[in-house]
Amino acid sequence: MNSILHISKTIFQKSQVGFAAVTIRMSSNCVFCKIVSKETPSNILHEDDQFLVFPDISPAGKHHLLVIPKEHIVEIRSLTSKDIPLVQSMEQVGLSVLEKTGGDPRSCLTGFHWPLHSVSHLHMHVISPQVEGWVKSVQFSGCFFGSTESAVKMLEGK
DSSP states (O other): OOOOOEEEEEEEEEETTEEEEEEEEEETTOHHHHHHTTSSOOOOOEEOSSEEEEEOSSOSSSEEEEEEESSOOOOGGGOOGGGHHHHHHHHHHHHHHHHHTTOOTTSOEEEEEOSOOSSSSOOEEEEESOOOSHHHHHHTSTTTEEEHHHHHHHHHTO
């Protein structure tokens, strides 16, 4: 039987005054939760109290970043209107990291896969300058992907 075990982990993260112990709700079999807890290595480009940013392992463009919350949230549709600031913060962090890594925030795509997604942990894609390749163009089309703006509009109705 495959069941998801939700756990709370205490991790130590760097803060402005040293290291602080932080308890975060995670899923025991989620690859992104394992990246947050440092059980699985990743090229982390940014880490703060709420988010991690790292390159997508299957990039759809020259610059393709993922922004994830440290807390395990299944997907964009599990959020409500109260979570709009979270989504907006994810985008701000992603655009900042994009610029620092040589991408152009004025020429990019940000958003989420829905209704289908490959990893059941909320993650925002930040792609610049554009999606490349036929297969990736389908994956990031309006049928399978929604922009950050459309996600916010969807959440305003919840």
